[in-house]
Amino acid sequence: MKLPQFTNDAPYSEGQRAWLSGFFAGMHAHMSQNVGLSAQTDSQTITILYGSQTGSAESVANDAGKVAKAYGLTPRVKSMDEIEANALTTIEYLLIITSTYGEGEMPDNAQLLWDSVNAEGMLRLEGLNYSVLALGDTSYDLFCQAGIDWDNKLTALGATRIYDRTDCDVDFEEAAESWITAVIPLMAGGTGTTIAETETREIDKPEYHRKNPFPGTLLVNRLLTDASSSKETRHYEISIAGSGLSYEAGDALCVVPTNCPELVADIIKAIRCKGDEDVTVNGELIRLKAALHSHFEIKTPGKELLEEIATRSGDQELNGIIEAGDKQKLSDYLWGRDILDLLLQFPVCELTAAEFIALLKPLQHRAYSISSSGKKYPEAVHLTVASVRYDSYGRQHKGVCSTFLADLVDAETHVRCFFIPNKVFRVPENDKLPIIMVGPGTGIAPFRAFLQERHYRNASGKNWLFFGDRNAATDYIYRDELESYQESGLLTKLDLAFSRDQEAKIYVQDKMLEQGAELFLWLEQGGYFFVCGDAYRMAKDVDQALHAVIAKHGKLTEQQAIDYVNQLKKAKRYVRDVY
């Protein structure tokens, strides 16, 4: 039997294709064991709906589609906002693959369908057979909540769960593969469908991806904020020359950091080890010091470590908070405390090297919105990163990745990195359409890239940027570039909100409200509305302001304004890159 056809069509990144090649090899073996199924000419349609903010769930959905095809099924892979709630009644076989965002919320492209399924009082789905794959991160309180919500909702509406939901942590590939290899044959088996004989296609060459990041070279590390600023934001340029990789304005670059050597040393001391103890990591024996340097999160404590410390120390306060299950109290307790703080506070809970690392989470990459256009800079990626540094519990604390870039990368150290494409966060294809960009703080990053892209394309469409930060004198980053874009006419409008230059805070949404009439006009002219930066406060307030502007200047009711915004979302004219 040949391997299934593997087409080279977008949106697969090179990394995803590499992963798929291994995946299909596994599928080939799996399918070989299922040749007893009988052939059938009518192929069963299965619908695969994904909710995805940064592309992982989308890539898994595409993988599932390819495997379904190999099983002779006809897959329809769509983002959730491409279908209406009522369409669910016509579907017999459904796979839902969704990540979770915000605080246990739907990703942006799943929200509309979720809202309309909940608003639709009469919806019954007795004819629907489904399974859910949920992507999430156990460091969030509401782990995989969006997937859980879909699973519960579909059952409540009368649908039949034909395979249990799988909840995946950040290393989702294996769990996703197991789910796909279990659920697709079930759907195919239901109709007696057999596996399609398709052509083999060689996968070209080794590529760079999450499991095999590209060793980039740091070319530039420049302070953007003034030395006297209350914050530190830096501009980085990372060479990707020779990688064969390319990117688009709107994509993100993921950086795989290593931990600060001083923190590693302090932790080794705190657990009363030496560092040369052997520990097993991914089946290999390595030294504890190396393991803590490159393989584990050693700043932010995970639930397992916290519970172990609580049990071993018997500390009343910590045990009380954990037992009460009060997430807010726990989060308040942990605010500003890292693993070392806990180990120093509870020295009684001595752990062996092996016990300690068994309680740690694998070290994760961090995503950064790219602040350059791949057309202008094909061989380099620019990033705009706020360094996380704060004092608490008598020590200076440093964010792992932001200070890895700021302090630890030198001529000898590579920046291991890979791209995550963001297909919807893109400069519009139509160069004549206006774009409105709201990006305070590091949220400016993709808009610097958008402006470079519009300039490169000689696009005639109007560009409007809302930017803000703490103080104009110290935090007006990329000022020269923005002013020169204003002078050249590329930046049609620039509205600035410096929050701490006066008594009362002024934020980007205040500027939006002030300029509401014109903002609405731009939207009516077919404008795109982009938001980047803080997800938890800024993006929510900007969303409210957008609704208010549309209601006021479009002379619409509250509900009509919601519908207007939903139409913008559906048309991918209101898109967000928030974190």
Ligand SMILES: Cc1cc2nc3c(=O)[nH]c(=O)nc-3n(C[C@H](O)[C@H](O)[C@H](O)COP(=O)(O)OP(=O)(O)OC[C@H]3O[C@@H](n4cnc5c(N)ncnc54)[C@H](O)[C@@H]3O)c2cc1C
């Ligand atoms: C799609 C996407 C795009 C992104 N783009 C950008 C970007 O362009 N630029 C950018 O700078 N970031 C961006 N981020 C955020 C970035 O990925 C990292 O989260 C950020 O750099 C912090 O990572 P770190 O490893 O330095 O900190 P970590 O080691 O992860 O520590 C961060 C943690 O420290 C704690 N903390 C932080 N500040 C304080 C404080 N003052 N007091 C107490 N505790 C505190 C909090 O618990 C916080 O979660 C993006 C994220 C995503 C998902």
Ligand SMILES: NC(=O)c1ccc[n+]([C@@H]2O[C@H](COP(=O)([O-])OP(=O)(O)OC[C@H]3O[C@@H](n4cnc5c(N)ncnc54)[C@H](OP(=O)(O)O)[C@@H]3O)[C@@H](O)[C@H]2O)c1
């Ligand atoms: N979810 C996250 O973990 C998350 C999200 C965003 C940023 N960060 C991290 O925080 C650090 C700094 O981030 P940053 O430079 O992007 O932004 P930032 O420093 O948090 O804020 C930039 C500007 O936004 C203002 N702001 C605060 N609340 C707002 C609101 N509700 N609406 C509109 N504007 C608001 C701030 O004002 P004031 O401060 O004066 O109120 C400041 O002027 C980085 O390390 C970044 O990665 C983390």
Ligand SMILES: Cc1cc2nc3c(=O)[nH]c(=O)nc-3n(C[C@H](O)[C@H](O)[C@H](O)COP(=O)(O)O)c2cc1C
């Ligand atoms: C701002 C932000 C909020 C998140 N919130 C949650 C959450 O509440 N629960 C969870 O399990 N995962 C959460 N995640 C993790 C994502 O669901 C996870 O990284 C997922 O693999 C992303 O998939 P996607 O690329 O398809 O969007 C969050 C991630 C980010 C960046």
